[in-house]
Amino acid sequence: MIRLAFVGLGGMGRMQVQSFLKVKGHRIVAGSDPSPDARAKFLELVPGAETFENHRDLLEKTDPDAVVVAPPTGLHGSVTSDFLKAGKPVLLEKPMARTVAECRKLNRLAHEKNTLLMIAHVRRFDPYWNSWANEVRAGRIGNPVLWRHIVANLGPGRWFMDEKMGGGPLLDGAVHDYDFANSLFGDPETVLSSSIKLDPSVTAIDTGSTIVRYASGNQLLLSWSWAARGCMMHDIVGPKGFIQFGTAGLTPPATQNGNYQYCCLTNGIGKQKLLKSIKDPSMFVRQARHFVDCVNGKAECASPGTEAIKAVAVAEAVLKAGPAGQIARVKW
Numbered sequence: 349m350i351r352l353a354f355v356g357l358g359g360m361g362r363m364q365v366q367s368f369l370k371v372k373g374h375r376i377v378a379g380s381d382p383s384p385d386a387r388a389k390f391l392e393l394v395p396g397a398e399t400f401e402n403h404r405d406l407l408e409k410t411d412p413d414a415v416v417v418a419p420p421t422g423l424h425g426s427v428t429s430d431f432l433k434a435g436k437p438v439l440l441e442k443p444m445a446r447t448v449a450e451c452r453k454l455n456r457l458a459h460e461k462n463t464l465l466m467i468a469h470v471r472r473f474d475p476y477w478n479s480w481a482n483e484v485r486a487g488r489i490g491n492p493v494l495w496r497h498i499v500a501n502l503g504p505g506r507w508f509m510d511e512k513m514g515g516g517p518l519l520d521g522a523v524h525d526y527d528f529a530n531s532l533f534g535d536p537e538t539v540l541s542s543s544i545k546l547d548p549s550v551t552a553i554d555t556g557s558t559i560v561r562y563a564s565g566n567q568l569l570l571s572w573s574w575a576a577r578g579c580m581m582h583d584i585v586g587p588k589g590f591i592q593f594g595t596a597g598l599t600p601p602a603t604q605n606g607n608y609q610y611c612c613l614t615n616g617i618g619k620q621k622l623l624k625s626i627k628d629p630s631m632f633v634r635q636a637r638h639f640v641d642c643v644n645g646k647a648e649c650a651s652p653g654t655e656a657i658k659a660v661a662v663a664e665a666v667l668k669a670g671p672a673g674q675i676a677r678v679k680w
């Protein structure tokens with residue numbers, strides 16, 4: 349039975365706790381967070397666990413077998429280093445770290461200590477996104493494809509909009525897309541990016557658009573804002589068809605009672621097909637189960653730090669090229 353600890357018990361840390369509670373093969377023994385309120389909410393979920401203000405005390409006093417790390421992004425590098433140095437397997441929230449340089453250090457440490465560093469790129473475990481990705485992988489809309497994703501909403505604020513601690517939506521939000529596109533399209537090569545700042549009170553860039561080009565010829569086109577009110581648009585177009593998010597006007601069977609999410613594939617002769625998948629948050633539970641399996645040596649990590657660094661590298665190129673509307677090479 350793995351003795352598991354959690355570091356960073358805010359919104360996402362507790363979401364991880366709730367997901368792990370649905371998975372067998374481990375016991376949650378401890379949590380750390382400087383906030384008394386966060387620690388109290390953690391204890392409501394895991395009565396009897398030990399709690400600490402500081403993750404170093406947690407490490408020293410409880411010596412857990414594995415750790416889930418979810419503090420603000422700017423702290424990912426320093427906190428995770430302490431656990432990797434002690435040889436502990438880590439599930440680290442996305443983005444892997446604020447900079448590529450920090451990601452490199454973490455990968456080096458994990459390699460030296462021969463321990464697991466899994467990054468919580470939860471979309472890799474999302475049946476909804478994989479329902480369309482599997483059609484792309486199978487060549488059903490042809491090759492190459494263009495994946496377009498537009499997100500505009502008022503973002504989470506707080507440290508997320510601090511340039512050093514969070515990096516804004518083009519890192520913290522869009523990193524989901526960068527990583528998923530990397531897993532689908534292969535290694536990223538260049539970005540063409542343009543960014544603007546709509547909210548002068550924050551230090552991070554809050555709005556921008558970019559095209560990421562892949563060696564495979566596929567492209568990701570995204571526009572992301574945490575300072576504008578707007579809609580979400582999501583489709584994947586290819587030479588033999590296209591995929592839209594949602595039901596595209598088709599009526600799903602009434603028996604399914606909203607338990608499913610849908611994408612719709614339209615082929616070259618206009619024939620439509622719904623792609624069905626089980627709703628979130630099952631992706632978080634799947635991710636938790638995968639981490640436990642990896643720690644137990646029953647699975648090979650599907651989201652290692654050596655892959656996640658590439659998503660931070662895309663973000664770094666986007667943030668570099670955006671202000672002057674330039675092209676930047678993706679380097680990791």
Ligand SMILES: NC(=O)c1ccc[n+]([C@@H]2O[C@H](COP(=O)([O-])OP(=O)(O)OC[C@H]3O[C@@H](n4cnc5c(N)ncnc54)[C@H](O)[C@@H]3O)[C@@H](O)[C@H]2O)c1
Pocket residue numbers: 355356357358359360361380381382383386403418419420421423427441442443468470506520
């Ligand atoms: N996978 C996803 O969809 C998703 C969604 C939201 C956030 N996240 C990621 O999860 C991480 C946490 O985000 P959040 O939404 O929970 O933020 P949050 O602000 O709700 O929680 C962060 C917590 O970290 C604590 N903290 C601060 N310094 C700490 C330290 N040194 N050690 C331990 N804890 C510390 C804070 O007190 C707070 O309770 C971020 O990296 C974020 O990008 C992922």
